Amino acid sequence: MAAGEPQQVPIVTDIPKTLYQKHIDAHTVCELDDQGHVLLYIDRQVANEYTSPQAFSGLRQAGRGVWRPSATLCVVDHVNPTAPERNAAMADPGGARQVSYFEENCRDFGIELFNVLDKRQGIEHVVAPEQGFILPGMVIAAGDSHTTTYGALGAFGFGIGTSEIEHLLATQTLVYKRLKTLRVTVEGRPGPGLVSKDIIMELIRQIGASGATGYAIEFTGPAISALSVEARMTICNMAVEAGARGAFMAPDEKVYAYLADKPRAPKGELWNQAVARWQSLHTDVGARFDREVHMHIDKLQPMVTWGTSPDQAAAITGCVPDPSQEPDLILRQDLERALRYMDLTPGTALASIPISHAFIGSCTNARIEDLRDAARVVRGRTVAQGVRAMIVPGSTQVRDQAETEGLAQVFRDAGFEWRQSGCSMCLAMNDDVLNPGDRCASSTNRNFEGRQGAGARTHLMSPAMVAAAAVTGHLVDVRQFGSEV
Ligand SMILES: CC(C)[C@H](C(=O)O)[C@@H](O)C(=O)O
Numbered sequence: 001m002a003a004g005e006p007q008q009v010p011i012v013t014d015i016p017k018t019l020y021q022k023h024i025d026a027h028t029v030c031e032l033d034d035q036g037h038v039l040l041y042i043d044r045q046v047a048n049e050y051t052s053p054q055a056f057s058g059l060r061q062a063g064r065g066v067w068r069p070s071a072t073l074c075v076v077d078h079v080n081p082t083a084p085e086r087n088a089a090m091a092d093p094g095g096a097r098q099v100s101y102f103e104e105n106c107r108d109f110g111i112e113l114f115n116v117l118d119k120r121q122g123i124e125h126v127v128a129p130e131q132g133f134i135l136p137g138m139v140i141a142a143g144d145s146h147t148t149t150y151g152a153l154g155a156f157g158f159g160i161g162t163s164e165i166e167h168l169l170a171t172q173t174l175v176y177k178r179l180k181t182l183r184v185t186v187e188g189r190p191g192p193g194l195v196s197k198d199i200i201m202e203l204i205r206q207i208g209a210s211g212a213t214g215y216a217i218e219f220t221g222p223a224i225s226a227l228s229v230e231a232r233m234t235i236c237n238m239a240v241e242a243g244a245r246g247a248f249m250a251p252d253e254k255v256y257a258y259l260a261d262k263p264r265a266p267k268g269e270l271w272n273q274a275v276a277r278w279q280s281l282h283t284d285v286g287a288r289f290d291r292e293v294h295m296h297i298d299k300l301q302p303m304v305t306w307g308t309s310p311d312q313a314a315a316i317t318g319c320v321p322d323p324s325q326e327p328d329l330i331l332r333q334d335l336e337r338a339l340r341y342m343d344l345t346p347g348t349a350l351a352s353i354p355i356s357h358a359f360i361g362s363c364t365n366a367r368i369e370d371l372r373d374a375a376r377v378v379r380g381r382t383v384a385q386g387v388r389a390m391i392v393p394g395s396t397q398v399r400d401q402a403e404t405e406g407l408a409q410v411f412r413d414a415g416f417e418w419r420q421s422g423c424s425m426c427l428a429m430n431d432d433v434l435n436p437g438d439r440c441a442s443s444t445n446r447n448f449e450g451r452q453g454a455g456a457r458t459h460l461m462s463p464a465m466v467a468a469a470a471v472t473g474h475l476v477d478v479r480q481f482g483s484e485v
């Protein structure tokens with residue numbers, strides 16, 4: 001090149017980014033320090049009656065309004081009763097106060113509310129995707145840890161505390177610290193009767209209940225692509241049980257098909273533009289993750305928990321572990337405490353443990369596909385004597401759909417209670433509470449001490465596994481139910 005000729009500027013290619021980095025970069029208003037803190041713009045938020053009251057009170061005291069009321073969706077879900085005949089009356093005065101203050105706040109701040117009797121009511125993490133309120137590329141925050149569920153739609157969702165809700169409502173932003181990134185690649189084909197709940201329970205068992213603390217997880221691999229969108233939600237929902245404050249899956253054709261007919265999804269030309277934009281929502285080739293985990297699920301077995309933390313889990317073919325085999329003193333004491341609470345003896349076959357209750361519900365596993373899985377097991381059978389079995393659909397829409405498909409009748413015929421939607425016995429904040437000593441096969445996500453009632457014992461598993469336990473009266477391998485599962 002002759003001197004004086006303009007020099008060719010080398011093309012600076014973008015540094016490859018993870019899906020997480022793309023979301024955070026696109027929503028960063030400004031960097032706040034060199035420690036990873038940013039002011040993060042939040043596209044939308046969901047609020048419930050249980051964690052929002054102090055935030056609204058804070059706004060009232062400071063004389064502040066809500067910056068973007070239309071970016072907020074309020075849903076009653078934690079405390080409402082789920083009795084089969086639904087009405088607005090609430091026996092519990094505490095719950096009634098929470099709901100009426102929530103109504104007042106929505107009215108005064110101009111926010112849309114899905115109240116107890118609304119046809120669109122349900123558990124927030126079921127309702128928000130169902131309405132098309134959550135779209136790929138969005139950053140969503142809510143006062144609930146299972147906001148991670150939205151990762152299944154290619155959105156970044158995370159839970160926040162009460163003071164953060166107040167800040168968010170007032171400014172539509174949050175002070176946020178960037179997380180490290182963990183990629184979980186899932187390969188192989190699950191055997192019959194195996195579902196996404198088993199995959200996430202096995203991951204949590206492997207990496208531990210704080211194994212992903214400080215990380216956002218991206219799930220990828222052929223076994224994830226093969227799952228339905230609803231099944232993917234189960235995985236992202238429970239990622240928080242491994243400590244992750246965010247879970248991701250790159251959106252694909254299944255996600256677009258899921259969203260296409262949702263009431264609040266963009267329509268017409270806006271839809272085409274949105275899909276074109278969503279195509280870029282994937283981790284770039286060569287992007288670096290802080291950590292990688294590989295899972296092969298060919299030999300995965302149906303999972304159940306035996307302890308009081310979601311990572312205290314094993315294949316249903318296994319036995320209650322023996323603390324004396326645990327060399328680490330702290331872990332041994334943890335195990336002993338868990339087994340004392342669960343009233344289980346080391347070496348007992350998991351598949352022989354009798355139950356008193358069966359609960360199919362929660363934002364983890366009460367969507368229509370979950371109810372179909374459970375109904376396939378239940379059809380033509382009856383709930384075992386001495387077992388109280390309940391179905392609490394994830395939303396009123398899921399409930400109606402299950403009625404239309406005849407699933408509700410299958411459950412009723414078998415002796416299940418067919419109830420209205422809400423969080424219900426997932427955390428027992430309404431009147432669906434277990435008594436001390438009760439033992440419940442549950443399709444939920446947390447098995448902490450007292451989670452479903454003081455002194456009550458929870459075994460987490462997939463909805464079909466709960467259905468199988470309900471009709472046999474003890475924990476059981478759903479694969480014994482043959483080809484129909
Ligand atoms: C009540 C709420 C704060 C809580 C959560 O954040 O997850 C609840 O939904 C739960 O599942 O334990």
Ligand code: SF4
Nearest residue numbers: 123362363423426427
């Ligand atoms: S269903 Fe359970 S896990 Fe989900 S939001 Fe309600 S209480 Fe939390």
